[in-house]
Structure formats: C-alpha cells, structure tokens
Amino acid sequence: MYPQRYAEKGNNRGAIKFKGLFHLMVILGTAAAIVAPECCDCPDSCVCKWITGKMTAICISAGFTDVPSLSSDTQVLNLNSNNITYLKADAFGSAGLVNLQKIFIKHVTLREMHRDSFKNMTILVEINMSDNYLSSIPKGAFEGNVRLKILILSGNPLKILPSGQFPTLPCLRTLELESCQLQTIEDSFVNLNALEILNLKLNNLQSASKEIFANLTNLKSLALEGNPWRCDCELKIFRDWYLSSNLPSLSPICYQPEIFNQKLWTSIASEDFACLPKVQITNGDVVYKDVGENMTLSCNIVSNPEPVVLWLFNGVPIAIGVNESFTEDVSVEILIDGSVEKWSNLSIRELNEYNFGHFVCLAKSAVYLVEAKSLVSLPVEEDPPVVVKGHAFWFLFTGVSILGLVLFVLATSAVACGCMTYSRTNKIKKQDEKTGDPEKRLLDVSSSHSRKSSCEKLDSISGANESVDRFNSNLHLKRPDYGYVTAFPVFPVPPPEQFSNSMARSRTLGNVYQYGTKSRQYRSRPDVDQSSDVVCKARKCRGVGSKGSSSVFDVSVLPFATLPRKHFTGEYTSPITKYDNMGKRISVRGSSTMSFQDIPPPPPPPLSSKSDFEFVPL
Known part of the structure; x- marks a missing residue:
C-alpha cells in the first residue's frame, strides 16, 4: 500500500x-x-533445538557412557537414562560445554563422581542427579558454582551427610534430599545461608537437632514427613523449635515409643517427649545394718524431663513427714544436654526390727515408671574359726595316734592270716601231689558215697536193680579146700562224676565193689554160715544172724568196699587175669601190690564156717 x-x-x-x-x-x-x-553440530542420537529461548540438546536414552561433545552454544543438556557410571574431572568443560546453565543426568546408574566434575561451570544454575547410586558426595564437589540455585540429589543412598558436606553456595535456594536413606545429619548446611526449601522426606531419621538448621535463616519450607521419628527427650527440643517456626509442611508422625506410635507431633504435649529414666541406689543391692543404727539410702535419677520420686518399703509407699523415723533430702541439677540429675536421700533413724526389708526407689514420669531395689538386712553372723590350743591339741593328737595304731594292728593281722592260709593251702597241695591217682580216686569214690544219706544212696543205686535181682539169692562159691561160702548180693558202684562223660556207666570199677541191696528180708539157712563182720549204718538194721539163728535185717545201703587180698598160693588155679588199670592198692592186711597180667587172680575164699571177707569203712 x-x-x-x-x-x-x-x-x-x-x-x-x-x-x-x-x-x-x-x-x-x-x-x-x-x-x-x-x-x-548435534549428534544423530540427540535432538538439538531452541526451547524457551535456550539452545537445548536432548539426548535421552542415547546409550552414552560419557558426556558427548556438542556445540559450545548449548545451554541445556538432558542426558537422562543413559549409562554414565562415573563423572570424571571437568567432564563438561572438556566437552566444550562451558555455557551450560542446566544439566539433567537423572537415572544414569551414576555410582561415583570426581570432586571437580563441575569445575569452571560458573553460569550453572540447576543440577539434577536424582535416582542414581551415589553413596557419597565428595566434599567441595560444587565449589565454584556460585550461581547454582537448584540442586536435586533425591533417590541416592547417601545415608550420612557429614559436617561441611556442601561448600559455600550463595545462590542455592532449593535442596532436594528425598528418599536418600539418611540416618544421620551433621552440620551439613552450615554454608547454605540462602537456602529456602529443604526436602528431607522419606528417610530413616529418628532424631534431629535444631542446631543443624541454625544458619538457615531464610528457610521457608522443611519437609520431614515419612521418617520413623522416636519421640523422646532427645527429639523434644527440635520438635518444639520446628512447631514454633511455622514452616509450611505436614506434621511429622511418631513411630516410637509404642505408646505414641502413629501420633502426630502436634497431638503430643511437649513434656511427654521424655526419655527412660536411669535409676540406681548407690548403697548397693544389699545393705547390712544392726538394730539401733542410723542409715541413709541414696537414689540417683537421670531423666528428661524431671521425674517424680517415690520410696516404697515392702511394697508400701513411705509417708515421709508423717513417720518421724523417715526423712528425705532431695537435690536437682540440670545437665548440659537438658537432662535432669536428681538425688533423693532417704534417712532412717535408729533402726528397729520393723525397718529391715526391701526398699524401692521409684522414678515416675508421664510415660515411664522405673525402679531400683535395695535390701536392708541384719549382718550375717559367721561362726568363728575353731582354734585348738593347749591340752585340747594333745587330746586330738592322742586320739589320732590310737586310731592309727588300731588300723595298723588290723592290717598286720589280716596280712598274717593271709600268709598262714596261703602256707596251709600249699602244704595240702603238696600232700595231694604225693598221693597216687588210683588211691585218690578210690578214696574220692568212697567218701562221696559215704556222705550221702541213706535215702539218697538208695535213690542213687535204684538204677542197679537188675544187678541186685540177679544176685538176690545167696551166692555159693566153690573153691578147693574150702567148700562153699555164702556172699551177700552185690552190685557195681557207678564211677565218680569226674570219670563219667554222658556215657553209660561201667558195671564194675576194677575189682572194687560196694555191697548193698534193696530193702528185703533174708532168712538164714541152717546149712550155711552167714556170719559177717558188718557194721550197719542204714536206717533199719536189727542185727546180723549167726549160724542156725533166724535173724531178719533190712539193708538199704552198706557203705563198704572190698579190696583185693593177697595172692592165693594154694592148689587153686585159674586163668591169668589182665591188668585192670587200678594201679597199686593196699589190702586190709597191710600188703601192697600191683595188678599185672602175669600175676594170677586171688583164690576163692576157703570153705569154712566163717566168712573170710573183710569190710573196711572208708
């Protein structure tokens, strides 16, 4: 136009x-x-453009492991979601990014950084390093960033912020430390005088001190919710300061003690933020006193706030001032940390038998009730040691000497008896060794039968009934020159037990016989001489008849044995007998001989009116 x-x-x-x-x-x-x-000069994996009047390089999830090289005109750099685990010294200046104003390195698995990573970044105003794995930040890490206004470190497991953690940052207004697992905060904010917003939410803080925030004169917001606060005397001062500062934030919640769990700070009175009192009776657990003595029990209490002190005796409160026997002296001292040290001295005048028992010092606050006990008792009387003096010592010595002498005599007698027994045993053994085996067996057999009772003997020979029955009639032995003689029925004696081995017993034991029969009646024959030198030991024995008499006797057992007589040298001859293995034996007439095969057997007895058999008791 x-x-x-x-x-x-x-x-x-x-x-x-x-x-x-x-x-x-x-x-x-x-x-x-x-x-x-x-x-x-923008890389292909980045987007470079002007946003709100600032050249911005957006390199999100570009796979970078280090800071990329970009145009020096770049003012905003976004490296979120890359894999940069370490920030080296002068990481951005060496890449030519000296005009950066904002840096975003969020969620890049960052684990460590150099102290001079942000060196010479004089116009930097914002750093966001949240959601990484930084366990610590080097002291002085942001030194020289004088225009820094916003620092976000949330989501890093820092746990501890040491004293002087941050350098002087005169322009820092916002500090985000949310979810950093913080347990301890020291004087970390002493150089941040311009700080206005401080976020400490969702950490592990249980207590804090107002001195930590003393230099934050420009603080306008302090977020503390989400921490497991222990609401006791150590938190009391900080709680009172926080609520009086009127900082716009939600009221924190108590987690401990159990009585205050899930209660807001604003709903709990200041005096109820109390610590567990420490109570001790300095006299000890047991105090020994005699009747009539004076006594003072001292109770020391350290608590915050000041507790109420009570004394109990055997479970009953002591009415101090009413009972003239008890008086109390109390002293109070305020300690540096704000706690109260209290002494309560209970005095008892002229103890009597009713003042001995259990005393309890009780410290009571709005939350806690703590006690200390002490027992007041009479002294234990111990028996004095026994001291032996003078004549008593000699009596004791004499008694011990006599006892020792008696024991010595008894021991000597026992040894002597043992020696005598041993000597006698050896003597008997020697005599037994001199005695022949055949003779010994003969004596053993006879003695074993002689020791039995008549009934036992009868039972022992009951097995020989057949032999007795065969010889139950008078036997007539015919010999030249002697005629006939009558002999008693005989049966073989079983061998001793040591000569039997579960085999059938022999009917004869050499030429030794024992005479005996069942209980039968024998009538004397008028034509036979039945006289005999019989010694009867049976239960029924009425006598032995002579020739022509009618005598009845009952023989159960006749404990006799016959021994071979001397060799007969008359006209009688018989076949030569074999050696009967009995060895040497002794006859009733005192002669001794051996049974060899060349020696003829003994002749039969002569025919006379009197029997030539001799019976010898063993």
Missing part, C-alpha cells in the same frame, strides 16, 4: 528503496534458517 501511495504522489524513488530493503531482509532470514542447524 505504501509504494502505491508514494507512486500516486509521484515519490517513486522512495518506494523503490523500501521495496528493495524488504526483499533483502527476507532473503537473509531464509539463509539463516537454513545454515543454523549445520552450525549446532
């Missing part, structure tokens, strides 16, 4: 100049728009 107007007025020259200038400006603007992207 303007050129047409000028043309109408005839001012063609001015219209031409304005039109040319307009076209030139359009051409230059188009050239600048075409050339500008080439000058930024």
Whole structure:
C-alpha cells in the first residue's frame, strides 16, 4: 500500500528503496534458517533445538557412557537414562560445554563422581542427579558454582551427610534430599545461608537437632514427613523449635515409643517427649545394718524431663513427714544436654526390727515408671574359726595316734592270716601231689558215697536193680579146700562224676565193689554160715544172724568196699587175669601190690564156717 501511495504522489524513488530493503531482509532470514542447524553440530542420537529461548540438546536414552561433545552454544543438556557410571574431572568443560546453565543426568546408574566434575561451570544454575547410586558426595564437589540455585540429589543412598558436606553456595535456594536413606545429619548446611526449601522426606531419621538448621535463616519450607521419628527427650527440643517456626509442611508422625506410635507431633504435649529414666541406689543391692543404727539410702535419677520420686518399703509407699523415723533430702541439677540429675536421700533413724526389708526407689514420669531395689538386712553372723590350743591339741593328737595304731594292728593281722592260709593251702597241695591217682580216686569214690544219706544212696543205686535181682539169692562159691561160702548180693558202684562223660556207666570199677541191696528180708539157712563182720549204718538194721539163728535185717545201703587180698598160693588155679588199670592198692592186711597180667587172680575164699571177707569203712 505504501509504494502505491508514494507512486500516486509521484515519490517513486522512495518506494523503490523500501521495496528493495524488504526483499533483502527476507532473503537473509531464509539463509539463516537454513545454515543454523549445520552450525549446532548435534549428534544423530540427540535432538538439538531452541526451547524457551535456550539452545537445548536432548539426548535421552542415547546409550552414552560419557558426556558427548556438542556445540559450545548449548545451554541445556538432558542426558537422562543413559549409562554414565562415573563423572570424571571437568567432564563438561572438556566437552566444550562451558555455557551450560542446566544439566539433567537423572537415572544414569551414576555410582561415583570426581570432586571437580563441575569445575569452571560458573553460569550453572540447576543440577539434577536424582535416582542414581551415589553413596557419597565428595566434599567441595560444587565449589565454584556460585550461581547454582537448584540442586536435586533425591533417590541416592547417601545415608550420612557429614559436617561441611556442601561448600559455600550463595545462590542455592532449593535442596532436594528425598528418599536418600539418611540416618544421620551433621552440620551439613552450615554454608547454605540462602537456602529456602529443604526436602528431607522419606528417610530413616529418628532424631534431629535444631542446631543443624541454625544458619538457615531464610528457610521457608522443611519437609520431614515419612521418617520413623522416636519421640523422646532427645527429639523434644527440635520438635518444639520446628512447631514454633511455622514452616509450611505436614506434621511429622511418631513411630516410637509404642505408646505414641502413629501420633502426630502436634497431638503430643511437649513434656511427654521424655526419655527412660536411669535409676540406681548407690548403697548397693544389699545393705547390712544392726538394730539401733542410723542409715541413709541414696537414689540417683537421670531423666528428661524431671521425674517424680517415690520410696516404697515392702511394697508400701513411705509417708515421709508423717513417720518421724523417715526423712528425705532431695537435690536437682540440670545437665548440659537438658537432662535432669536428681538425688533423693532417704534417712532412717535408729533402726528397729520393723525397718529391715526391701526398699524401692521409684522414678515416675508421664510415660515411664522405673525402679531400683535395695535390701536392708541384719549382718550375717559367721561362726568363728575353731582354734585348738593347749591340752585340747594333745587330746586330738592322742586320739589320732590310737586310731592309727588300731588300723595298723588290723592290717598286720589280716596280712598274717593271709600268709598262714596261703602256707596251709600249699602244704595240702603238696600232700595231694604225693598221693597216687588210683588211691585218690578210690578214696574220692568212697567218701562221696559215704556222705550221702541213706535215702539218697538208695535213690542213687535204684538204677542197679537188675544187678541186685540177679544176685538176690545167696551166692555159693566153690573153691578147693574150702567148700562153699555164702556172699551177700552185690552190685557195681557207678564211677565218680569226674570219670563219667554222658556215657553209660561201667558195671564194675576194677575189682572194687560196694555191697548193698534193696530193702528185703533174708532168712538164714541152717546149712550155711552167714556170719559177717558188718557194721550197719542204714536206717533199719536189727542185727546180723549167726549160724542156725533166724535173724531178719533190712539193708538199704552198706557203705563198704572190698579190696583185693593177697595172692592165693594154694592148689587153686585159674586163668591169668589182665591188668585192670587200678594201679597199686593196699589190702586190709597191710600188703601192697600191683595188678599185672602175669600175676594170677586171688583164690576163692576157703570153705569154712566163717566168712573170710573183710569190710573196711572208708
């Protein structure tokens, strides 16, 4: 419109100049728009553009392990969700990014950083390093970042903030430390005088001190919710300061003690933020006193706030002031940490038998009730040691000597008896060794039978009934020159037990016989001489008849044995008998001989009216 107007007025020259200038400006603007992207030098994995008047490089999830090289005109750098585990010294200045104002390195698995990682970044105003794995931050890590206003470190497991953690940052307004697992905070904020917003939510803080925040004069918001606060005397001062500062935030919640669990700070009175009292009776657990003595029990209590002290005797409160026997002296001292040290001295005048027992010092607060006990007792009387003096010592010595002598005599007698017994045993053994085996066996057999009772003997020979029955009639032995003689029925004696081995017993034992029969009656024959030198030991024995008499006797057992007589040298001859293995034996007439095969057997007894058999008791 303007050129047409000028043309109408005839001012063609001015219209031409304005039109040319307009076209030139359009051409230059188009050239600048075409050339500008080439000058930024932006990597293919990043997006570089102007946002709110600032050149911004967006490199989210680009797979970088280090800070990339970009145009020096870049003012905002976003490296979120990469894999940068370590920030080296001068990490951004060495990449030519000296004009950065904002850096976002969130969620890049960052585990460690150098103290000079942000060196020479003088115009940096915001750093976001949240949601990484930094367990500590080097002291002085942000030194020189004098224009830094926002620092976000949330989501790193820092746990502890040591004293002087942050350097002097005169422009820092916001510090985010949420979910950093913080347990202890020292004087970490002493150089942050301009701090206005401090976020400490969702950590592990149980207690805090107001001195930590003493230099934060410009603080406007302090977030403390989400921490497991222990609401006791150590938190009391900080709680009172926090509630009186009117900082806009939600009221924290108590987790301990159990009585205050899930209660807001604002709902608990200041005096109820108390610590467990420490109570002790300094006299000890047991105090020994005699009747009539004076006594003082001292109870020491350290608590915050000051507790109420009570004394109990055997479970009953002591009415101090009412009972004149008891008096109390109390002293109180305030300690540096605000706790109270209290002494309660209970005095008892002239103890009697009713004042001995259990005393209890009881410290009571709004929350806790703690006690200490002490027992007052009479002294234990111990028996004095026994001291032997004078004549008593000699009596004791004499008694011990006599006892020792008696023991010596008894021991000597026992040894002597043992020696005598041993000597006698050896003597008997020697005599037994001199005695022949055949004779010994003969004596053993006879003695074993002689020791049995008549009934036992009868039972022992009951097995020989058949032999007795065969010889139950009078036997007539015919020998030349002697005629007939009558002999008693005989049966073989079983061998001794030591000569029997579960085999059938022999009917004879050599030529030794024992005479005996069952209980039977024998009538004397008028033509036979039945006289005999019989010694009867049976239960029924009425006598032995002589020739022509009628005598009845009952023989159960006759404990006799016959021994071979001397060899007969008359006209009687018989076949030579074999050796009967009995060895040497002694006859009733005192002779001794051996039974060999060349010696003839003994002749039969002569025929006379009197029997030649001799019976010898063993």
